Amino acid sequence: MFKEPENIGTLINSCINNDRLAQEQLYRSYYKSMMNLCLRYTKDETSAMEVLNIGFYKVFKNILRYDASKASFYTWARTIIVNTCIDKITLKQKDFITHEIKEAEEVNIDAEAIQEMKAEAILQLVRSLPPATQAVFNLYIIEGYGHKEIGVLLKISEGTSKWHLSEARKKLQQSLKARHNN
Numbered sequence: 058m059f060k061e062p063e064n065i066g067t068l069i070n071s072c073i074n075n076d077r078l079a080q081e082q083l084y085r086s087y088y089k090s091m092m093n094l095c096l097r098y099t100k101d102e103t104s105a106m107e108v109l110n111i112g113f114y115k116v117f118k119n120i121l122r123y124d125a126s127k128a129s130f131y132t133w134a135r136t137i138i139v140n141t142c143i144d145k146i147t148l149k150q151k152d153f154i155t156h157e158i159k160e161a162e163e164v165n166i167d168a169e170a171i172q173e174m175k176a177e178a179i180l181q182l183v184r185s186l187p188p189a190t191q192a193v194f195n196l197y198i199i200e201g202y203g204h205k206e207i208g209v210l211l212k213i214s215e216g217t218s219k220w221h222l223s224e225a226r227k228k229l230q231q232s233l234k235a236r237h238n239n
Contacts, residue, residue, distance in 0.1 A: 065130055107224075143211065147212060183229070
């Protein structure tokens with residue numbers, strides 16, 4: 058769990074007054090956590106850094122809208138970063154998804170094979186998924202969104218979301234089985 062800086066209120070007030078040092082300190086405080094989040098949505102560090110910088114630009118631009126009574130600053134900023142990631146993915150896949158696809162059966166990933174693999178290897182497999190499939194997988198498995206919510210966020214149908222999750226699971230299962238057999 059992320060721990061907010063003790064002086065978060067002071068930092069936010071300084072950022073509202075366009076204090077560059079406060080903005081840099083806030084950025085550094087949240088960089089690692091938010092960068093890891095962006096890396097889950099993108100396939101490379103360059104894209105993740107681009108999304109992160111755009112996201113923080115939006116955070117600083119809209120910092121007056123932050124309401125501490127509704128959410129922690131981390132939660133508020135994280136929501137902006139996630140939405141920026143989704144915007145980037147949606148732009149990439151706009152031409153990719155042209156019609157709805159029937160719901161597919163979900164395939165279970167072999168739990169033992171997952172436990173045998175290192176986290177980095179699994180991350181590499183997830184990054185190898187097509188952008189739309191990767192986005193649905195990240196939102197469903199990692200972020201805990203439901204298919205209806207994913208449909209709204211990515212502007213796809215609930216059935217298409219389920220299909221992408223099924224495809225992600227199939228591809229990951231095939232990769233896991235291939236590694237397990239070698």
